[in-house]
Amino acid sequence: MQVTLTWLDYLILLTYTCFVVGIGFALRKYMKSSSDFLTSGRSIPTWVTGLAFISANLGALELVGMAASGAKYGNITSHFYWVGAIPAMVFLAVFMMPFYYGSRARSVPEYLKMRFDERVRALNSVSFSVMTVFASGISMNALAKLLHLLLGWNYHLSLWICSAVVLVYVLKGGLTSAIYTEVLQFFMIVLGFAPVVYLGLKDVGGYGALTNLLKGVATNPGALHLRDAGTTYNANAWTSIWQPLLAGPTHNPMGVDWFAMVFGLGFVLSFGYWCTNFLVVQRAMAARNMTAARNTPLVAAVPKMLFPALVILPGMIAVALMSVPSKGYRIPAPILDQAVYARAATVVAASAGLPAEQALKDVSAAVGKRMDPGRVAALVKDYAAKPLAPDAFNDRLWNAVAEYDYDGVILSLVKRYCPPGLLGLALTGLLASFMSGMAGNVTAFNTVWTYDLYQAYLAPKKSDEHYMRMGQAATLVGILASIACAYFAALYNNAMDIIQLVFAFVNAPLFATFLLGMFWARTTGTGAFLGLLGGTAASGLVHALTISEGDVPGLKGGYLGVVHTFPSEMAQNFWLAVFAFVVCFTLTVGISLATRRTKSDEELGGLVYSLTPKIKDEGTAWYGRPAFIGTVLLAACAGLNIIFW
C-alpha cells in the first residue's frame, strides 16, 4: 500500500524546503523591531497579502478535510466556500477592514480593547490563543498521518521535522517570512494538485460522466457502504448544492436543513471566522495602506471561489471511481493495528466451515469494524484452502473493511495517478499546505501572546527588544504546544467536524460582539463581555443537551441529557452557532442598554461606523474600489450557486 519516492521526488521536496528556509534567512536582516517581526511594519503589496490571506486558511486541514467532505457529503460541501466564505470576505473588506486598519490596532484583541475594555480583550486573546494552537495541532496530526500512510514515514519524525522547518523560517523572518512563504506555498498547492484533479476527472470520463456515476451512488449509497443499507437520496444529492438542501435534512447527505446552512454556516460561523479571526485578518493588517488592506480579502476571494474544483472535486471523483468496479479503486479503510491483524488471522482460520453469517460476525468482532460480507467470505474460503502469507492476508483483510478513512481520499488519488516527478510535486504541495497553515497559526499566536497578553498584563513597559525576544520565544512555545495538540487530535477521525465544533464554541458569539461593537455606538464593554461569556456558555449548554443521530452521549454532546437529536453532527454544529450568536446578541444589547457607556464619542472615532468619517475612494479608479470589486465578486459567487443549483 505504500509508494516509493525516487531521487527526483526528494529533489523537488528538498528544493522547496531550501527556498522557504532561504526566504526566512533573506528577511532576517530586516527584523529590527518587534513590529517588524510581529506585524511586518505594514509594508506588503496587496496581491501578496491577498494570496497569503487565503494560503493561511488553506492548511493541510482544508485539503484533507474538504476532500473528505466531498466524498462523504458530495458537492454540497461547496457551501463552505460559496455561502460560508465569499460573502463574509466581501463584508470584511468593505465594512470592517476600515476599523481594523484605521484604528492602527496591532491585533484583533487590541481592537477590542480600544472599542470596549481590557476584559473583552483578555477573554478574546486567551480563547484565540488556545483555539489557534488547537487548530494548528489538528492540522499537523492530519498531515503526519498522511505521510505515514503514503510514504511509511514515521509519524513522530515527520511531525517534528516539518515543525522545525516552520520554526526556522518564522523565527528568522517573522510575519513577513510567513506571508511571503505563504504566497510561494499557495502556488505550490495549486500547481501541485491541479494535475492530480485533472487526471482523476479524465479517468472517470469528464464532469458529465462523473455526474452520472454519482447519480447512481446517490440513489443507493449503501451499496458502497457510504451509508447504512437501504438509505436512498434523490439522484442529484452528490452533485447539486441547493436542491438536496431545500429538500430537507433527510434528503441530503450532510443531514442539514437550509436554515442551519444559511444562518448557521453562512452567517454566524462564516462571518465569525473570516471577519474576526486574527489568523486571516492579520494578513490584511500587514498591507501597505488602507485601500490595499481592504482589497486583501477581495484578492483572496477569487481563488477561494474556485477552490472547490481543487479540494472538493477530488472527493467526488473518489466516490465515482469506487462505483465502477473495473477501476479497482476504494477509499482507504481506517488503519488497523498489527495486533488486530494477528487476532483476525486466527479468527479467519477458525471460521473455515462455519456458516457465512457466523464467520462475518466473528471476523467483524475481531477487527472491530463493519466488514464487507462478500470479501470476508472469499477470504475465509481462500484461507481455508491455503493459508495466505501475512502481507497478502493483511492486504485482503484491510480491503474487506467496509468503513472509510475519508481523510485518506487525497493521498489515495495522489498515489493512484502520480508517476515519479509529479508525485514529488503533489507531495510538496501537501507539505506546503501544512506549513502555510501552521505558520499562519504560529504568527497569529505569537503576536496575540506578545502584545495582548504579555505586554498588556504580564510585563508592560519593557524595551522593544525585550518584546521582540518574547515574540521569538512565543514562536517556539506555540510550535511545541501545537505538537502536543497534534498528539491529542490523533484520537479523532474527521478533523473538520471537530474544528467546526471548536469554532462554534469560541467564534460564533464573537461575531455578534463585533457587529454590535462596530455598528452600534451604544454597545458597552460590560455588555460585550457578558454577552460573549453568555454566548459561549449557551453553545456549551446546547452541546451538552443535544446529540446527533447515531452518536452516544459524551464528547459528541448530550452528556447532561438529550433534549433534541439532530440528524447529523454538522447540523448540530451549525445550530450551536445559531444559539450562541442569538444569545450573545440579545445579552449584549440588553446589558448595554442597562449599563452606562464608558467611552465617549471622541474615543470611539475610527472604531464605530456612525462615528467615523466615510472613506472616500476618490484616489482610486472606480474599478479598484473595494465596493465595486466586492459587488462583482458577489455576483460571480451567486452565478456559481445557480450553475450548480
Add this chain to the structure above:
Amino acid sequence: MGLDIRWPIGLLFSFVGLMMTIYGFVTKDDAETYRRSLDININLIWGVVLLVFGALMLLLASRRKGGAGPPGPG
C-alpha cells in the same frame, strides 16, 4: 520589506519545471512509468507549464512593478 517574492517563486518553479521537463523527456518512451497517469507524459506537460509560470514570474520581477522594493537575494 526588501525582498520581491516573485524572485524566489520564479526561481523555484523554473527549477522544478526544468527538472520535470528533462525527466519527462528522458522517460518519454517508458510506458510503464506513465501507465498510472493514464498514458499521459504528465511530467513533460506539467514541467513545461511550471517552466512557463516560473519564467513569467521572473520576467515580472525583473520589471519591478508592484514589488516591495529592489530585488533581494533569491
